[in-house]
Amino acid sequence: MTRTVRTRLHDDHGRVTVYFAILAPAFLAMLGLVVDGGAKVRALQRADNIASETARTAGQAINAGQAITGGSKEVDPALAAEAAQAYLAGLDGVTGSVTVAPDRQNLTATVSLTWDPLLLDLFGALGSTTVTGTATVTLVAQ
Template sequence: MSGDDRGAVSVLVAILAPALLLLVGLVVDAGGMVRALQRAENVAAQAARTAGQAIDLPAAIGGGIKRIDPAAATQAASAYLSRAGATGTVAVADDLQSVTVTATITYRPTLLAAFGYRTRTLTGQSTARLINTN
């Protein structure tokens, strides 16, 4: 055997290992970010549905048009966001017929942090509308 090939594999591994690690990090952390974005959208949707159930009961029971109670809706959505580990905003429309919730979730990369990839803030938004059948 000739000694000419000694160390050739080591150089190849030294060159390819960081590139492969970066590629695996991209796959893992990009998937994690997609899941975090989906979670933010799902949390916003559920918080909006929760807020949409906070209606003005005296008006609804009296047979009037159903309207969202802004204070109760904001409290319900904020509580849901808090329980879900998210932050966000709640906005009740002027006509009191819809509520929009924006949920914000933080994603911390697992592998790409070694390459300087920082924490990302992801936002989801959803609107719930009342349906009046009167």
């Protein structure tokens, strides 16, 4: 080999290595934001969906004796809370509560669950986060 070819082959001064060392963490952080950001959005959607189902379940706990005799349909607060807790008991890591309005025609379910990031947790940026979902239902008399 001639001297010029040998010099060109060994003429690496580490410029690519420094470039890679600077940009690789930035690319990993961006990937973490995309993956974990999407996962958090899905966790928030799941919390809202569970809150909706909890509210529907609790909304079916009406005062049956009063409704059967032709009276107004009203939510029984004790039965609604019991129905909501029974529904939530079948879900792992989900807690919640139901609040019945004084008019007993509206109720609000609030649920919480824990979301754990996948990639950003490796950088120590985030730990477990609690996400909350809320749903309100109104009884409709037919």
